[in-house]
Amino acid sequence: MLNKPWREEVFKYMAGIIKAKGQKPIIVKGVADHVHLFIGLKPSMALSDLIRDVKNNTSNFINERKFNGGKFSWQEGFGSFSYSHSQIDDVYRYILNQEEHHRKITFKEEYLDFLHKFEVEFNEKFLFEWYEE
Numbered sequence: 001m002l003n004k005p006w007r008e009e010v011f012k013y014m015a016g017i018i019k020a021k022g023q024k025p026i027i028v029k030g031v032a033d034h035v036h037l038f039i040g041l042k043p044s045m046a047l048s049d050l051i052r053d054v055k056n057n058t059s060n061f062i063n064e065r066k067f068n069g070g071k072f073s074w075q076e077g078f079g080s081f082s083y084s085h086s087q088i089d090d091v092y093r094y095i096l097n098q099e100e101h102h103r104k105i106t107f108k109e110e111y112l113d114f115l116h117k118f119e120v121e122f123n124e125k126f127l128f129e130w131y132e133e
Contacts, residue, residue: 001032006067011035013061017054021045026088027095034097034107051078075128079111081118106130 002010008029014037015025037054041047055074064070083091089099094101102110108130115122 001068002030002035003032003068006062008067009065010058010062014054014058017057018050021050021053023050027092029095029098029108031098031102036098038095047080051080059105079114079127081114088123 011028011030014035015028018025018037018039023042023045026038026040028035028037029065030036037051039050041050059073062068105113108128111128114120
């Protein structure tokens with residue numbers, strides 16, 4: 001879990017990794033159980049490679065600093081959705097307000113809503129482990 005006292009530091013670190021990989025971090029923000037990375041991704045970079053590097057490096061960052069008192073690791077997998085340039089402001093505001101947003105809707109509800117909205121077929125047994133606070 002991404003605890004509040006050090007969460008923003010991790011988000012900044014993630015943005016730095018994305019930038020160091022030659023990609024554009026538009027906003028990196030989240031809550032205790034998930035992170036939204038809004039990225040301008042160049043076609044020369046495979047998203048799965050970028051996410052792998054972000055997860056590996058941030059796990060090491062969190063563990064080296066002993067932020068959560070135990071061994072931290074990300075779940076396997078990730079979800080990604082694409083948006084047009086005209087939607088940048090709306091998506092940015094949505095991600096910026098994650099704390100407020102998740103007072104009304106859980107991550108599971110949000111993610112399932114995205115899957116339905118984007119008409120993504122899925123089998124629930126292959127989705128994330130859900131954590132309820």
